[in-house]
Amino acid sequence: MDYSQFSNRGNKATKTGFGEGLLEAGKKYPEVVAIGADITASVGVDLFASAFPGRFISLGIAEQNCMGVSAGLALMGKIPVFATYGVFSALRTTDQVRISLCYNNLHVIIGGAHSGVSVGPDGATHQALEDIAVMRVMPNMTVLSPCDATQARLAVIAAIEQCKGPVYVRYGREAMPDFTSPEMGFEAGKAQIFREGSDAAIIATGHMTWEALQAAIELEKEGIHARVLNIHTIKPLDEPAVINAARECGAIVTAEEHQVAGGLGSAISEVISKNYPVPIEFVGMHDSFGESGPPLELMKKFGLNAEAIVQKTRKVFLRKPG
């Protein structure tokens, strides 16, 4: 892997990537339809809605109904995409997701926008920090969490083409480094090694993957060669890649803009505790709500940045036996 390819081409919101991917999928697949719950532009669905007005269904601020309608559309052979803020699409509609979507095992793409504290000034009510936890326990559900706008675009298309049943695609609001290339592709269920190393493995998802890469550069200066794993598919988790990271690096740090409990931290712990237990540290939210503020300052305050990853990696490196 050539690390030099990871330079920031400019900040871009994953929400924009999601919207571009949806538009592209709409052009390719006539059965793709989208549902709006009033915040269409805010969640990146406006591109699709303008291009395909006959395939855009406005249902207003009624998320539970949106989810049920998605199920009905899917039963009739459509591929519905219903995106709204993750706090609503994963949490307000959890029962509809469980029964109408997951128990019926219907191919519906659920967009979870406004993930993480990087939502910023809107504050705690609108910062989705529990969505991964809820979605990943649902039988039949796939959970995707792309790391930048380019990957978000690929994630929507992969959700439609590669996945079966319901798929949750998590994305953010703030413009963040866009650093992956489209040529890297998106294979659902496969972790990506973004940097080689064997002193510790940083396993990251979403916006935290860029932070993990920055942390690895810092750690390199101290002589700690950290592997960076990008987990764009939280479920099904690429267990072999995680087990290899544990075996070859001997220590793990997980990094997510989400509650550690139930989130990526839990998912990785479940795999390594069973297969190859090694010391692990967690970067993420620790049982607290977010708050209002500038996105990057909030990420700093809640320990969701490269600096926090560096500290946790040093700590876990010292915990390595022998």
Place this chain on the structure above:
Amino acid sequence: MVLPLTNGVSALGELAKAIRQSVVRSLARAGSGHLGGSMSSADILTTLYFSVMRHDPANPSWTGRDRFILSIGHIAPVLYATLAEAGYFPKDELLSLRKMGSRLQGHPGRDHGLPGLELSAGSLGQGLSVATGMAIAAKMDRLDSRIYCLCGDGELQEGSVWEAAMAAAHHQLNNLVAVIDRNGVQIDGSTETVMGLEPLKKKWEAFGWDTLECDGHDFRSLMSSFQKTNVEQTRPSVIIAKTKMGKGIKSIEGDYRWHGKAPSMEQAEAFILEIAR
């Protein structure tokens, strides 16, 4: 072959009797399940499956079929009995209700592969949304299929039902028909004591639905209501079918304690004889 339909009242009556007897038999064998609502909805399902809907038991996934969505999953026994009566699967299988490995789950589960079952459901307040989505899709594809959705009256206390009601009217889904099994009873007692629904007709009218009322145990009344649905070409229709919980068995009619109860084997024998009369 599409199931031939009938408007013969006596033929429908005989079918409904057989369906009610199957319900009693399967519940007694299961030892648990919901008798009251199964009996109150029996005539509605009989009318739909034998007099109204286009469907083909030999080809359950026929694209051109009308769809029936059971939102109140707990009355699965009467749906199963109706599907079996229509020939979707052998009636013997009804005796596997609620047993391990059965295709007849306590609440409908499509993952078990029962032919004719359109939706896994059981958490209240979701079916009308699903039916709304199906009706939207049918319109997009210019399919002339109609979507029928049976809701319970107690279920209307779920707010999500009214989200769906708003959406179906907004999108002018004249291919959607909701039927309310208005038996007036829920687990804690009468609906008007637990959480009042009246004036129910006015509520649906205010939400923009073509609203009909009928006697849910009178086949002429039911058939005539279904014939009147969607005459106004821009509105979804709702039929508020006035029914009795436990209908067909005098000793349990209207008794809320029979909402979620199965008869004993002895009771079942007596009930089956009573239904036959």
